[in-house]
Amino acid sequence: MLVINNKIAKVLILFIVFNLTTRISWGQEYKLVNISSELSIFGTSTLHDWEIKVENIKGSINIESLIVNSLKIEIEAESLKSGHKGMDKNTYKALETDTYKTIVFQMPNSSELSEQSEGKYLMEAKGDLTISGTTKNITLKFNVERNNDQIKLKGEKTFNMTDFNIDPPKALMGTIKTGNEITVKYHVTFNK
Incomplete structure (x- = not known):
């Protein structure tokens, strides 16, 4: 019985070492926490x-x-909400949300963190932003806070809606016009 337990213990130790080695070599994945x-x-x-707000x-x-x-x-x-149904409707129409259900930023290449102080970093991420079927390569700058189980990214980006072939929304037969320039501010949290 002791021999079987030793064999089981060795298998378990090898399994744990393999999993730790795989995790370390492939990095740690964190999932965004919506709430x-x-x-x-x-x-x-x-x-x-x-x-x-999103x-x-x-x-x-x-x-x-x-x-x-x-x-x-x-x-x-369609989770973009202004608190005004009419404005939301105009936003969805401008974004063609019947066809384009999501807005996506994806970084195709790795990026290095620049340490500013203990647990605080700066990051410049070059990636593809897709809005309403148009994809543009953009650069986002993040302030990054990192601890063992959590990563927080904070920053902002200004661009024109027309960069993504979006006509700025209008209301009341064109008497109210939205400016072309928008600023996106984000503070997102990721947990293991």
Whole structure:
């Protein structure tokens, strides 16, 4: 009986060592936590400034030491909410959400973290942003906070809607016009 237990113990130890080695060599994957993440879009119009919040966001990040191997953030297009049904309807029409259900940022190549202080880093991620069927290569700059089980990314990016072939929404037969430039501010959390 003791011999069998020793064999089982050896197999278990080999299994654990293999799993740890695989995890270390492939990095750690973290999943985006929707409930503790915020992403908002800010813009202007001929009437007033506006803000739209994203309700449904998902994604993942894979980090090995100071290298981010992959990053993907996906937004459900019709989870953009302004608090005004008419504005939301115009937003969905401009984004063609009947056809294009998601907005996606994906980093195809790895990126290095630049350490600023203990657990705090800067990252410049070059990746593909796809909105309404148009994909553009953009650069996002992140402030990164990292501890054992959690990673937080924070930053903002300004661009024009027309960069993605989106006509800025209009209301009341064109008397209210949305400005072309928007700023996306994000503070997203990933857990193991």
